Amino acid sequence: MKTSRIMRLAAAAAIAGLTLVGTAVVPAQADTASIKVTGIKLKPIVTYNAGQNFIGGTIGLDWDEDVDIYDVEADVKVNGKTVATSVPLAPNGFNYNRSWGAGTVQLTNVKVTGTDANTGDFTDLPVATPANSVQVRHAVDPNSIIKYKRVGKKLTFKATVRYISATGKLISVGKATIQYKKAGKWKKLKTLKLNSAGFAKYKIYLKKKRSYRLVVVGTNVFQSASTGPSKKI
Structure with missing residues (x-):
């Protein structure tokens, strides 16, 4: 296994929304030991926008050189309650919808989609998710x-x-x-x-x-x- 590398996903795609690959879920073919989340560090935000607000930070992955990663997703919890599933992630963060609410936000159940040169394609392969949390707050009305x-x-x-x-x-x-x-x-x-x-x-x-x-x-x-x-x- 190589030393830690950042996911090879375009950061700009995260801001644009990161379109998901539209493939059916199939049994995972890759060895979970070959892919690892090395750390999740996110920065607190205020939800100024009515729709998506970008939570920046670092989402690190480490994987074997025989593996290519296409997509990384996770579920989002707010104050311990799941508010969204299969949210696309990028190396520098993810898009957060204001409608999900405010409070302590966590990423859980990270899944990856890609291909393994030895075993073939895999979809939604579960990967152990390290502890993480970040605070999200709503904006005070600028007309106050x-x-x-x-x-x-x-x-x-x-x-x-x-x-x-x-x-x-x-x-x-x-x-x-x-x-x-x-x-x-x-x-x-x-x-x-x-x-x-x-x-x-x-x-x-x-x-x-x-x-x-x-x-x-x-x-x-x-x-x-x-x-x-x-x-x-």
């Missing part, structure tokens, strides 16, 4: 906003913050924190409890003008986010 209005000493804040769910529905992030800048550092003013529509209002009486921003602390479901600093209000 905080508005400021001052009338004399009264300063009113109106905030709307939601994230884009697996189905595309906008869902409240639950809470967000107003911060103000003092001596070059951001300080907490108020943590807002957002309603089901992601909205909250807050007011204070303050003569001094300061710069403000809104901060959202991410969870296992959605990303962290913040607005840019306001002008002094």
Whole structure:
């Protein structure tokens, strides 16, 4: 067996979708000892796109010189539940659909299709899959906003913050924190409890003008986010 080599699949094909070979499943002919997944290392992502979002990283394979690999596939689990089967893999990652949800993502049940010079073609040959996991989070709606209005000493804040769910529905992030800048550092003013529509209002009486921003602390479901600093209000 040769030392580790990266799968000879085109990385560009992964981004394009990696079309599957349309052959019927036949009994495996190759020796599973001749093909090995040497490691899976994936990078966390935020699902900005409505459809596919590419999870990058490294998926390494090692195989005998008499073997040619045509396709590599795996099942995808999110929070321990299988959400997709036979998903095409490339050496640099795979396409992830936002509809599969957010949370801890794992690749399981890796299978390979190819040919062995000694034993012939093989399809969907199971290969031992090493432990792996990566975090996927939904994006905060880019239209989320905080508005400021001052009338004399009264300063009113109106905030709307939601994230884009697996189905595309906008869902409240639950809470967000107003911060103000003092001596070059951001300080907490108020943590807002957002309603089901992601909205909250807050007011204070303050003569001094300061710069403000809104901060959202991410969870296992959605990303962290913040607005840019306001002008002094």
